[in-house]
Amino acid sequence: MYLLYLLPLIAIVNGNTIYFNDYPIDDYLEVKQSRNFTGKSILVTGSSSGIGEGIVKLFSILGAQVVVTGRNVTEIDKVAKEVEELSPYHLKPLKVRADLTKSDDLQLLLNETIKAYGKIDVLVNNAGVGSMSQLMDKDFMKSYDNVVNIDLRAVVALNHLAVPYLMETNGSIIHISSIASLAPNNLGLDYAMAKAAMDMMTKVMALELGPYIRVNTLSPGAILTDSFRDSKVPIIVKLRERALHNAPLKRFGEPLDIAKGVAFLASTDAQFITGTDLVIDGGLSWNYGGIIE
Ligand SMILES: *[C@@H]1O[C@H](CO)[C@@H](O)[C@H](O)[C@H]1NC(C)=O
Ligand SMILES: *[C@@H]1O[C@H](CO)[C@@H](O)[C@H](O)[C@H]1NC(C)=O
Numbered sequence: 001m002y003l004l005y006l007l008p009l010i011a012i013v014n015g016n017t018i019y020f021n022d023y024p025i026d027d028y029l030e031v032k033q034s035r036n037f038t039g040k041s042i043l044v045t046g047s048s049s050g051i052g053e054g055i056v057k058l059f060s061i062l063g064a065q066v067v068v069t070g071r072n073v074t075e076i077d078k079v080a081k082e083v084e085e086l087s088p089y090h091l092k093p094l095k096v097r098a099d100l101t102k103s104d105d106l107q108l109l110l111n112e113t114i115k116a117y118g119k120i121d122v123l124v125n126n127a128g129v130g131s132m133s134q135l136m137d138k139d140f141m142k143s144y145d146n147v148v149n150i151d152l153r154a155v156v157a158l159n160h161l162a163v164p165y166l167m168e169t170n171g172s173i174i175h176i177s178s179i180a181s182l183a184p185n186n187l188g189l190d191y192a193m194a195k196a197a198m199d200m201m202t203k204v205m206a207l208e209l210g211p212y213i214r215v216n217t218l219s220p221g222a223i224l225t226d227s228f229r230d231s232k233v234p235i236i237v238k239l240r241e242r243a244l245h246n247a248p249l250k251r252f253g254e255p256l257d258i259a260k261g262v263a264f265l266a267s268t269d270a271q272f273i274t275g276t277d278l279v280i281d282g283g284l285s286w287n288y289g290g291i292i293e
């Protein structure tokens with residue numbers, strides 16, 4: 001009754017379905033349930049701490065079966081316990097210790113996920129390392145190899161192995177990039193390059209994998225993870241102060257700010273969104289500063 005009240009002139013009652021300008025109202029009503037991930041299997045790399053931890057916690061609250069993975073078993077156990085408590089169904093998450101630079105570990109991560117949940121609906125490539133390297137640093141190439149190996153090569157390798165599973169579910173892939181790929185600064189050349197390559201990977205994969213799999217990037221700004229908040233490294237302290245000062249919204253991001261964006265991109269609300277980059281940075285990338293003294 002109230003629907004007819006809201007749509008007085010245009011609504012047509014046709015059997016049990018109400019149409020609005022030919023768009024089924026049921027599609028509108030479904031949005032109320034779009035963040036309900038009950039029955040979904042969700043794999044988030046680097047989910048034992050930081051942003052990844054926030055992402056698995058939110059997905060667990062939203063009903064999903066999640067995988068908690070990282071390199072540190074103590075951290076995995078701690079996050080897994082919290083995730084279980086947050087689940088409306090008290091679902092125990094799958095725990096997998098994995099080093100993403102090892103191809104055996106990537107295979108194991110997928111095998112265990114399929115064994116536990118039978119499928120993968122959402123893959124979030126979140127794990128990564130930061131860098132403050134410059135081209136003329138003495139050991140720059142060492143930093144470069146490490147950063148590219150973890151932030152880029154491991155993501156490509158996991159995607160390569162995971163896509164056949166995501167094809168079965170018409171799943172979705174989300175790349176956690178960084179505003180460092182959009183707004184250059186003079187520190188972290190290797191990191192910015194790896195993330196920029198990741199952004200292009202999103203676009204090319206969206207072309208290759210449509211119409212079955214949606215692929216999107218999410219670029220966080222300065223997010224107050226434990227390691228970022230607690231760092232006493234002078235350059236990080238400076239970066240932290242500047243990010244707070246420069247961001248139009250005058251605060252740091254929380255892992256939850258990023259998790260909300262991931263939940264949106266993974267949800268049916270984003271079912272016409274692929275190959276794009278969702279920037280969640282409080283506006284910082286427009287006022288980044290570039291040169292860090
Ligand atoms: C989410 O969906 C499931 C069924 O798919 C349903 O049982 C559950 O009540 C829903 N949760 C909420 C909070 O609406
Ligand atoms: C694992 O994490 C715990 C808690 O953060 C920390 O105390 C420990 O040193 C870490 N272990 C390794 C091997 O990094």
Ligand SMILES: *[C@@H]1O[C@H](CO)[C@@H](O)[C@H](O)[C@H]1NC(C)=O
Pocket residue numbers: 104105107108111
């Ligand atoms: C994962 O499964 C594949 C295919 O079933 C198998 O060939 C491979 O040995 C397994 N790898 C691991 C590390 O469990």
Ligand SMILES: *[C@@H]1O[C@H](CO)[C@@H](O)[C@H](O)[C@H]1NC(C)=O
Pocket residue numbers: 168169170211212
């Ligand atoms: C997957 O998507 C394709 C293309 O849109 C569609 O034809 C197919 O029915 C979908 N499969 C599932 C399992 O949703």
